[in-house]
Amino acid sequence: MAVTVSNLAGRKNLWPWLLLAPLALYLALFFLVPLGQVAMMSVTEPRVGLDNYEKVLTGTLYRRVFINTFFTAALVTVCCLLVGYPLAYLMNHTTERRAMAILLLITMSFWTSFLVRTYAWMVLLGNNGPVIWLLATIGFADPPGILFTRFSSTLAMVHILAPYMIMNIYSVMKKIDPALIRSAESMGAYGTSLFRHVYLPLTAPGIANGSVLVFVICLGFYVTPVLLGSPTEQMAAGLIGHQIEQFLAFGLGSAMAIVLLIVTLIVLWIYSRRFGLDRLYG
């Protein structure tokens, strides 16, 4: 036993790589290779050249879809923040039991397949669903259709993505040293100024992490906007699917996918460069 351990220690540099190998191989085979194929298709289908990128970057339809995608992702992120921050705060400031109960509810929803949750929203918001019925009962003569609008898809995406935001913020809030708050109070900080000068900046890393996560996931969201959203306000992933399934435009779809990927990477890059808040407060 001792021999094995010292052997391992001796090859310290190799060992982590060995452990990583299966995953690395898996990723290479099933992620990088297909990704390469997509990149390849984007410049070869139907002809060799940058035609697809030209279309994606200059065509008004595509531009509108990209702008819409960004707008939706930003909207969903802000909504998640507005819902998530108070909830995380509540969890952190209530009794242990209640916090656990809330956590349980959130994780239960989180673990439910998002396809199931998407269909659940279809049932809830549909024309024969309880929401419309309620609206009609309280006096809307002709309740507006809620399903297949920006509202319904945003609502569902906020529901699906909020746990990411909540968990990120909650974990940061939980780690805040109570002595920091007490010392702020002893120095004369009350409610709003305490929040603005101390609590909010201390939770900023959680906000940044949660927001980037939600934003990036939202950029590539496919099922929910397709099933619940307005057909006239498509998001990028939906349009890509559309191109490939309906028009068999593999090249164009691939070019859009690559553009989306690059945009996502840029967001992540900016985040890690500018807002590496985790490290700043470390």
Place this chain on the structure above:
Amino acid sequence: MKPYLQLSGVNKAFGDFVALDDINLDVEKGEFVTFLGPSGSGKTTTLMIIAGFEDATHGAITIEGQSLAGLAPQERNIGIVFQNYALFPHKTAEENVFFPLQMRGVKKAEGLRKAAEMLELVGLEGFAHRYPKELSGGQQQRVALARALVFEPDLLLLDEPLGALDKNLREAMQIEIKRIQKRLGVTTIFVTHDQTEAMSMSDRIVVFSDGTIEQAAPPLDVYHKPTTRFVADFIGESNLLDATIRSADEGLADCPILGQVAYRTEGQPRLHDGQEVALLIRPEHLKLSRKPLEECRHASMTVETIVNYGDNALVIGRKDTAQIRVRVPGADVVTLEEGDECHVNWTDHAVFVLEH
């Protein structure tokens, strides 16, 4: 004259558990008072009640005759330094020190000037724009001190502020804190469970045990005239031997171990003949010798253990059923060996009587 800070009959219960039981304490303006006591004895709880973070179950606290009851921590004008400094990680040293002024509506230019002055006072000029994580433990400590003092608090509370520092830095900070406290004349309560720290820094030491105050007295009094067995035991090393008072008038006691012993009468509690007491003799007041010393009282003992500290040594000897501890200078210990027979010598003045 009324005391500056007064705690009267302060009690604190957490559910059934009584954390503080009838705490009474007067602190003069400008005084440096240290709370000393074992873990869980209620030092932090007392501090938190003074600061307003905990409510006393009973009792009153006043500063200059004004009751603190019903005042939120924000309204008390008390500076606190926490054990782990509690500096805001997202603010620079300067911004941290400016914070209490900012909360009091002081203009930025003036506030930053005051913060800079304060940082200079604690010896941190040139570090104003560093974030806490870019400062060493001792420097963070100084920022915390500057921040607790910059708004001219009525009271400064320090809860084991030096606990996380290594020995040398600790000593440097003890001197530094004392210097600044004297300079500003701020009334200070300092919590520690390090007795040398308490000895060297305080005007007065308040010894806590199990939620009560055992004794509140100047450091040397606490050391030389402890009022309870707990204090004698907790502060410094001690030989405590059971005895019976033979004659309170003459200052004589019968001790099964040492025989008839004369004791110091000044500063003693009122005693009566036949009273069961404990005799306190500090190890450094005992002298070891091969032959009994003429000018001293003496008894013989067998050396059991010698613990060397370099400059001095602790010799633990046995006489009958009792252990006797003797502090000897490092040079003297060379001639001693475990198992040796020798004599312990003392003068009457070294013997102090404690009531049981």
